[in-house]
Structure formats: C-alpha cells, structure tokens
C-alpha cells in the first residue's frame with residue numbers, strides 16, 4: 001500500500017502541523033513506513049520536529065534540482081518516521097513554487113518522493129491556494145482538521161467543495177478520509193454549540209470518533225521540538241493518536257471492502 005494523505009484546513013492555526021507530526025509519529029511506530037512532508041513555506045513541521053536543526057535542505061532544493069531525494073529525506077533517530085522539510089524558501093522561490101504547484105511538477109515530485117512509504121502525510125499550509133491544490137491532486141485522501149470555533153462552520157463548506165471539485169476532475173482517486181476535530185475543550189459551552197452544528201452540517205460518518213483535546217502539552221512540545229506524545233505525561237495523547245491511526249486504517253479497509261463488493265462476480269481472465 002502507498003497512500004498519500006493531505007492534512008489540511010481552510011482556517012489557519014487549527015492544529016494541522018500538530019496532527020501531521022503526532023499522527024505521523026504514531027503511524028510510523030504502529031503502522032508502516034511513514035513519511036511526513038512539510039509543504040508549508042512557514043516550515044512549521046520542520047521547526048516543531050527539530051528537522052531544521054538537522055537539515056535545512058528540502059523540497060524546494062529538490063524542485064530546483066540542487067538536491068536528490070537521499071539528501072532531503074531525514075529518518076528519525078528512533079526509526080519511527082521519515083520527515084521531509086520545505087527547505088529555505090527565498091522570496092524569489094515563491095513564484096517558482098506556485099508555478100510548480102499548477103504545472104504538475106510539484107504533484108509529480110510529491111508522488112516520486114512518497115514512493116516506498118505505506119503512508120505519506122502532507123502538512124499543508126492553511127487555505128485553498130496553489131500548494132494546497134497540488135497536495136490534493138497528489139493525494140489519495142485528505143484529513144480535514146477543524147477546531148470547534150464558529151468560523152469553521154463558515155469556511156468548511158468551501159474546502160469540502162474544493163475536495164469534491166478535484167475528485168470530480170483532476171484526481172478521481174481523492175477521498176475525504178475524515179474530519180478531525182482539534183483543540184477540543186468540552187467545558188466551553190460555545191464549543192458544544194459549534195460541535196452540534198458541525199455534526200448537522202457535515203456528511204454522515206465524516207467526523208472521526210476520536211478528537212484531539214485542547215492540551216498545553218502541544219505548546220510545550222513545540223518548544224522542545226518533539227511530538228507531544230513523547231513528552232513526559234504524553235501517554236494519554238499517544239493513546240489518542242494511536243486511536244486516530246486505527247480509525248484511519250478502519251476507514252481505508254472499509255472503503256476497500258466496498259470497492260470489492262461493487263466489483264461484481266470474481267473473474268481471473
């Protein structure tokens with residue numbers, strides 16, 4: 001199996017990078033070979049994982065043919081996962097990166113670099129711009145991260161429309177793996193209200209059963225530059241990301257089963 005999954009959201013700061021890093025770590029430890037790609041020029045994942053102190057080379061160097069795959073793919077020292085940073089994006093690189101996002105070369109690069117991994121998680125920048133479009137065109141699935149704040153109710157339909165648009169055209173393989181709620185704090189009444197409205201708004205079964213709670217350990221983990229699940233006291237968070245890993249796999253297998261069921265009677269030739 002080789003699946004590329006984009007971790008995305010229209011709204012910024014909802015926990016995409018946190019999800020990509022912690023879920024990638026969990027999938028790598030308990031699933032199969034996992035690559036986490038930082039597709040954000042902010043370098044959020046590379047900073048949050050300490051990758052930037054290991055190498056500043058990344059996707060942008062590969063796209064410019066300054067580096068080959070072996071130079072930019074960095075395996076974690078505990079063997080859990082491999083990480084790929086964006087690299088240093090100079091102001092003059094932005095236009096080239098945007099062009100690569102639209103002309104298909106970024107899609108081809110992501111697919112090429114993702115070969116040999118069971119799962120590739122792409123940490124997308126916020127929004128629905130070129131880089132996000134390219135990530136979705138390169139992907140088999142998308143996990144939409146959402147926080148329980150009112151603006152999400154407004155922005156989510158536009159993002160789901162983009163996913164549908166790409167799946168109906170350029171990338172028929174693309175599916176919505178699910179909507180993952182993050183920064184959840186059930187003690188806040190407004191969150192409960194938004195949650196209720198979200199459930200009514202999104203397609204049935206789209207929400208992951210597991211949610212990522214609001215937890216100050218995620219911010220502490222950014223300072224330590226490790227996945228939060230590795231911090232002292234991070235066992236409960238590790239269990240939650242393992243639950244999400246299991247749920248994602250269940251969803252993949254359920255889809256495979258329904259495809260088999262619609263294949264009709266078996267035929268070898």
Ligand SMILES: Nc1ncnc2c1ncn2[C@@H]1O[C@H](COP(=O)(O)OP(=O)(O)OP(=O)(O)O)[C@@H](O)[C@H]1O
Pocket residue numbers: 009011012013014015016017018019040044124125126182183184212213214215216218219220222
């Ligand atoms: N569940 C959580 N509980 C508490 N803080 C969190 C949680 N998830 C993320 N954070 C913190 O919120 C901030 C934003 O998180 P993160 O960078 O993961 O969001 P993002 O969606 O990737 O943002 P951007 O859109 O800028 O890429 C970070 O400081 C992070 O440590």
Ligand SMILES: [Mg+2]
Pocket residue numbers: 016017018040044045123124125
């Ligand atoms: Mg981010």
